[in-house]
Amino acid sequence: MSAAGASLxxxxxxxxxxxxxxxxxxxxxxxxxxxxxxxxxxxxxxxxESGATAGVDVRGAAPASAETDLLKPVNLVQQVFAIxxxxxxxxxxxxxxxxxxxxxxxxxxxKAYGSINVPIVPAASLIDLxxxxxxxxxxxxxxxYRAAQAASTAAVPEGxxxxxxxxxxxxxxxxxxxxxxGIGSAAVRMPDGLIVSxxxxxxxxxxxxxxxxxxxxxxxxxxxxxTLADARVLLTSGALKQPARLGExxxxxxxxxxxxxxxxQATKVAEMAHDGFARALYPSHTMGDGDTIFALATxxxxxxxxxxxxxxxxxxxxxxxxxxAARQATSIPGYPAARDLx
Amino acid sequence: MSAAGASLxxxxxxxxxxxxxxxxxxxxxxxxxxxxxxxxxxxxxxxxESGATAGVDVRGAAPASAETDLLKPVNLVQQVFAIxxxxxxxxxxxxxxxxxxxxxxxxxxxKAYGSINVPIVPAASLIDLxxxxxxxxxxxxxxxYRAAQAASTAAVPEGxxxxxxxxxxxxxxxxxxxxxxGIGSAAVRMPDGLIVSxxxxxxxxxxxxxxxxxxxxxxxxxxxxxTLADARVLLTSGALKQPARLGExxxxxxxxxxxxxxxxQATKVAEMAHDGFARALYPSHTMGDGDTIFALATxxxxxxxxxxxxxxxxxxxxxxxxxxAARQATSIPGYPAARDLx
Numbered sequence: 001m002s003a004a005g006a007s008l009x010x011x012x013x014x015x016x017x018x019x020x021x022x023x024x025x026x027x028x029x030x031x032x033x034x035x036x037x038x039x040x041x042x043x044x045x046x047x048x049e050s051g052a053t054a055g056v057d058v059r060g061a062a063p064a065s066a067e068t069d070l071l072k073p074v075n076l077v078q079q080v081f082a083i084x085x086x087x088x089x090x091x092x093x094x095x096x097x098x099x100x101x102x103x104x105x106x107x108x109x110x111k112a113y114g115s116i117n118v119p120i121v122p123a124a125s126l127i128d129l130x131x132x133x134x135x136x137x138x139x140x141x142x143x144x145y146r147a148a149q150a151a152s153t154a155a156v157p158e159g160x161x162x163x164x165x166x167x168x169x170x171x172x173x174x175x176x177x178x179x180x181x182g183i184g185s186a187a188v189r190m191p192d193g194l195i196v197s198x199x200x201x202x203x204x205x206x207x208x209x210x211x212x213x214x215x216x217x218x219x220x221x222x223x224x225x226x227t228l229a230d231a232r233v234l235l236t237s238g239a240l241k242q243p244a245r246l247g248e249x250x251x252x253x254x255x256x257x258x259x260x261x262x263x264x265q266a267t268k269v270a271e272m273a274h275d276g277f278a279r280a281l282y283p284s285h286t287m288g289d290g291d292t293i294f295a296l297a298t299x300x301x302x303x304x305x306x307x308x309x310x311x312x313x314x315x316x317x318x319x320x321x322x323x324x325a326a327r328q329a330t331s332i333p334g335y336p337a338a339r340d341l342x
Numbered sequence: 343m344s345a346a347g348a349s350l351x352x353x354x355x356x357x358x359x360x361x362x363x364x365x366x367x368x369x370x371x372x373x374x375x376x377x378x379x380x381x382x383x384x385x386x387x388x389x390x391e392s393g394a395t396a397g398v399d400v401r402g403a404a405p406a407s408a409e410t411d412l413l414k415p416v417n418l419v420q421q422v423f424a425i426x427x428x429x430x431x432x433x434x435x436x437x438x439x440x441x442x443x444x445x446x447x448x449x450x451x452x453k454a455y456g457s458i459n460v461p462i463v464p465a466a467s468l469i470d471l472x473x474x475x476x477x478x479x480x481x482x483x484x485x486x487y488r489a490a491q492a493a494s495t496a497a498v499p500e501g502x503x504x505x506x507x508x509x510x511x512x513x514x515x516x517x518x519x520x521x522x523x524g525i526g527s528a529a530v531r532m533p534d535g536l537i538v539s540x541x542x543x544x545x546x547x548x549x550x551x552x553x554x555x556x557x558x559x560x561x562x563x564x565x566x567x568x569t570l571a572d573a574r575v576l577l578t579s580g581a582l583k584q585p586a587r588l589g590e591x592x593x594x595x596x597x598x599x600x601x602x603x604x605x606x607q608a609t610k611v612a613e614m615a616h617d618g619f620a621r622a623l624y625p626s627h628t629m630g631d632g633d634t635i636f637a638l639a640t641x642x643x644x645x646x647x648x649x650x651x652x653x654x655x656x657x658x659x660x661x662x663x664x665x666x667a668a669r670q671a672t673s674i675p676g677y678p679a680a681r682d683l684x
Contacts, residue, residue: 061610061649191580205650211621214554235654238533244650268403272627278620279553283654285614307403308547308586312577312625 022156022185023199026256028052028298031199032151033162033183034143039132040332041087043095043139044162044183045147046199046254049108051079052296055267056122059274060250063290064090067122071294073264077120081108082148083294084123085163085201085252088138092125098144124292126203126250128166130175131335139163156185156199159328163252167203168335169281169326170219172231172243179218180335181208184325186317193258193301196310198273198317200253202325204281205244205288207231208338211279211319218326218338219282228341232282244288251277251284253293253321255314259305261297270295272311276318293318364498364527365541368598370394370640373541374493375504375525376485381474382674383429385437385481386504386525387489388541388596391450393421394638397609398464401616402592405632406432409464413636415606419462423450424490425636426465427505427543427594430480434467440486441465466634468545468592470508472517473677481505498527498541501670505594509545510677511668512561514573514585514625521560522677523550526667528659535600535643538652540615540659542595544667546623547586547630549573550680553621553661560668560680561624570683573624586630593619593626595635595663597656601647603639612637614653618660635660 023031028050035042056071066084070077082099086092100119103109109117129135147162158164164183171178181204187197202208207219207230220229234240255273273293277284285291295314329337365373370392377384398413408426412419424441428434442461445451451459471477489504500506506525513520523546529539544550549561549572562571576582597615615635619626627633637656671679 059613188578192583209553210556211551211553212556214552214556232658235651236530236658241534241651242648243654268629271401272625275620275625275627278617278657283614283617283650283657285617286650286653287610287648288650306584306629308625308628308630309577309583311628312585315620315625316574316578 020155021187023197023256024153024156025187025197026195026258026298027300029256030151030153031156032147034147035161035165036137039134039137040165041128041139042162042165043086043143043147045099045151046083047151048296051081052298053078053261053263053266054080055270055295057270057274058292059285060289060291061287063292064125066093066096073267077110078263080120080122082121083254084121084144086125086139087128087163087166089125089127089129091138093123094141095139095144096121096123098141099148102145102148124252126201126252130248131166158184158324160330163201167201169204170207171205171248172240173220177221178335180329180331180337181218181326182329184321184328186320186324188313188317196257196313196317198253198255198321200318200321200325202251202322203249204251205249205286206281206283208322208326209280209282210323217323243283244286246288249289251291253318256296257310258298258301259310260299261305265307266295266297268307269311269314273314273318275315280319280322362497363529365539365598366495366498367529367539368537368600368640369642371598372493372495373498374489376489377503377507378479381476381479382507383470383481384504384507385428385485385489387441387493388425389493390423390638393423394640395420395603395605395608396422397612397637399612399616400634401627402631402633403629405634406467408435408438415609419452420605422462422464424463425596426463426486428467428481429470429505429508431467431469431471433480435465436483437481437486438463438465440483441490444487444490466594468543468594472590473508500526500666502672505543509543511546512549513547513590514582515562519563520677522671522673522679523560523668524671526663526670528662528666530655530659538599538655538659540595540597540663542660542663542667544593544664545591546593547591547628548623548625550664550668551622551624552665559665585625586628588630591631593633595660598638599652600640600643601652602641603647607649608637608639610649611653611656615656615660617657622661622664
């Protein structure tokens with residue numbers, strides 16, 4: 001396997017200085033990647049071993065997911081202990097099993113009966129089977145286990161790692177004009193102690209747009225492959241009649257906060273966080289993707305949180321994380337990255 | 343009443359030349375406003391008297407609505423005959439009754455039993471009771487009836503009319519620093535005959551942002567009231583701890599297309615159209631608004647539509663309509679409009 005390769009990529013793409021401005025900015029959150037560089041694909045484990053109140057919003061029409069029904073506010077379980085993100089489409093949901101095993105070995109989970117703890121690990125996978133030459137290489141339970149083993153509170157490695165290893169963007173006009181993206185992370189630390197952070201594996205049909213300027217960061221290239229075509233122009237001119245083809249797309253996010261939220265409030269934060277997808281991806285939430293965001297609230301900041309504030313900041317860091325996913329990615333054969341078009 | 347005043351405003355803000363690029367660009371769709379200039383508030387009737395397949399997505403946490411349950415894909419009724427939008431919060435839902443009466447007089451509706459047709463008119467209201475000096479002035483059934491009477495296939499009047507008459511934006515730091523917005527409309531006509539159009543009454547807590555540039559068009563003003571403060575900066579700096587206060591906000595949209603869609607597909611289009619809110623409003627979809635979009639598909643364009651395409655174009659025209667709502671608005675006491683800050 002390719003732990004050494006993954007580690008090398010991780011080191012190159014970690015922020016070098018300053019405070020931790022990634023998902024792990026929220027105390028109690030650990031992140032680990034495991035990358036199968038031989039395709040590439042991979043998985044990412046987000047661990048909250050003390051439990052976090054959680055919500056989810058699945059807004060893409062083609063999701064691959066597990067343990068999302070229990071996150072409905074009406075259902076029993078209030079806290080999760082990890083989130084599994086992976087490549088490999090429905091096959092990649094196996095990564096979850098490895099994270100469950102890792103937590104089971106530590107006896108972490110929902111107290112179901114007597115001494116039995118059930119690790120609650122919602123999961124979502126993105127479809128990257130079209131990337132690389134061997135679609136049989138997919139994240140397995142072993143991938144998830146190793147990602148969980150690698151999890152730490154350090155700043156999250158970004159770029160071509162974990163669930164973002166095989167992620168691409170700008171597929172509205174076909175994969176021959178697409179670009180590489182990856183995984184990105186961002187956080188805000190507010191003066192009053194509120195922290196909101198995000199991790200996004202960006203595998204969109206759409207272009208990555210910088211909402212601060214309206215400019216395309218990565219996306220559909222022109223036919224000669226040298227510059228950005230702008231999916232917005234292609235779509236509104238009529239050149240694109242099928243902006244999100246099937247079998248290539250899904251962007252996955254996890255938002256975390258130290259705020260104290262109920263499960264229902266965490267669900268609302270997950271919903272609002274999708275505004276970050278809308279701002280930084282064009283188009284998003286299509287029939288051809290399974291765009292999904294999980295929200296985790298650790299509750300170490302006491303008091304009543306303003307849910308609209310947490311949700312608005314979540315949308316902000318989600319958009320920021322998407323930009324980082326595009327900017328920290330490096331090219332692979334057939335898929336140049338944003339840094340190559342500079 | 344103030345039909346003359348409303349008509350004057352309408353004339354001033356109608357696009358003068360060129361093809362109809364408003365909601366009524368879709369054949370079979372009529373729009374009429376009735377404006378109560380004495381507060382101001384008002385209502386807008388969107389008529390589809392031949393019926394249109396419909397969907398809705400309520401993404402704000404504080405909605406005022408009616409006849410939205412029947413729009414769930416699993417439920418019986420497939421088509422609606424009008425949409426009622428109004429100011430006046432929950433009180434303003436009365437406007438719907440007037441539209442129902444108007445359609446009943448024409449015997450338009452769902453064939454329920456024998457010769458009985460039930461006009462299906464989903465409705466949503468925005469809260470503008472804080473605007474003007476008399477919150478007891480609210481859209482009534484008479485308002486809805488007159489709006490339906492005024493409905494035509496002409497280009498939709500924009501600005502301070504109908505459901506947008508009392509609409510304001512940029513309330514994140516309180517109404518003393520807010521600005522006037524109104525109702526706006528936009529459409530795209532594709533080379534292959536697909537038309538997608540939108541009408542939005544913009545009463546957001548958030549700022550109106552031009553997604554093409556990232557610049558604020560209308561929103562929270564600085565304390566001296568002369569320039570734009572930028573809600574994004576206020577929020578991420580920590581200056582704003584409650585970005586969407588209760589009782590002041592809700593943005594309402596209607597999207598129309600001539601595409602042939604199922605009710606489920608229309609629902610997906612309504613969902614995707616919310617990406618236009620996310621792009622042009624910051625923040626949107628908060629606990630303090632009832633942000634809602636209805637989608638109407640008239641089906642005069644035969645063949646199978648690409649739902650992602652229709653939805654992506656819907657998000658585009660929704661964002662465009664929001665910009666027009668801000669730019670076509672005119673000031674009222676206490677609330678300058680975008681054109682005043684130029």
